[in-house]
Every structure is written in C-alpha cells, then in structure tokens.
Amino acid sequence: GAGVSQTPSNKVTEKGKYVELRCDPISGHTALYWYRQSLGQGPEFLIYFQGTGAADDSGLPNDRFFAVRPEGSVSTLKIQRTERGDSAVYLCASSLSPGSGNTIYFGEGSWLTVV
C-alpha cells in the first residue's frame, strides 16, 4: 500500500480482555515503530523493530504489552489483561531504515478504548 496501514481503526474492549493491534508498514521499510498517544499528549515511544528483531522495547509500560514482527514486515502489538489506563491511540510508524536521514511515516492509528 501507499502508506502505513493499521487495523482495527477502532477497538472497544472490556477490562481484562486480550487485544491485538496490527500494523502493515510501507513496503520495503525495514524499521518499524510503535508509539502510544493519550489525549492531549504527544506520542510516546513503545518499541522499535529493525527487521524481525525488537531492537529496543524500553518503552513498553509493563509485561502485559508485547509486540512481534515475525517476517520483518507486518507487526502485531499484543496487550494482555487490558486496563482502563491502556485506552489511547496506538500509532505504528515505519521508515526505510533507522537513520536520521530517513523520514518516519505514521499510520492512522488504532483507537483503543477499554471499558
């Protein structure tokens, strides 16, 4: 596709449930990022993949959050035992490579609401 694609665009789930959010980066982009944006805040870094491996997962808030990118393209962010505080927009982004000369392109985001 032309841009970063994220599904679902909206997800309402009950507290305690498991959620998966999917990201399809721009074709050929080796670097993939997940950010989380709460209302009135800037995006906050969660995790960065270079290829298939998670090069930096220091932004994941706790062990309920996990992300994979098994074939170096599509990535899935997994949240276990969701809590109301997890409600936010989860933004995926990709770039050709991690270098500073490469523009980072964000997807439209997955709006997660935990009730």
Add this chain to the structure above:
Amino acid sequence: GQQVMQIPQYQHVQEGEDFTTYCNSSTTLSNIQWYKQRPGGHPVFLIQLVKSGEVKKQKRLTFQFGEAKKNSSLHITATQTTDVGTYFCADRGGSNYKLTFGKGTLLTVNP
C-alpha cells in the same frame, strides 16, 4: 529521561495572523523534527533540523534551531484555516530512531 517542552499549549488566531510555537529542552537536542497532526489524524512529518542555528523555510512556515541546540521554533506567517492542527516537535536523540515528542501546540484559526 529527556524532556521536550513545548509552549504554548493552545493558540487561537484570526485568519491572516502569525503563529509561533516554541520547543525547549534542558539538555542538548540531537536533531529536531516537526510534525503536524490534524484533528483526528496522525502525525505528518514536516521537517528536520540538524545544525546549530539552522533555519529552513517551507512556503509560509519557518523553522529555526537554536545556536545552543536547546530550543527550536516554528513560525507560520499569515495563517490559513488549513493550518489548523497540533504541531509537535520531537527530538531524535542519540539513539537515531527513538523520537521524544513535546506535548504539542494546538492551533485553531478563526476564518
């Protein structure tokens, strides 16, 4: 951890007026990127500043990076209703991949 502060939080202007948002850090910024996010949309990359004292222009937008690389600004001349949105600065940091965003400045324009 590193913090990037942005002011003002909100700015409302009449169409045709100028607008400026400021980005500051207590530590030296590596390189600054600016993004625009329309209401309900996603951040869209505008520009990157790398060098001390750098100034870049995009039509009515002027971006500056401070001499000490601790601050940056975005100035819009003669705002239009299409400029509405939240403007974020973000520092790329020494990691070369992790962006630390400010809280953004929400610009609204009265036609």
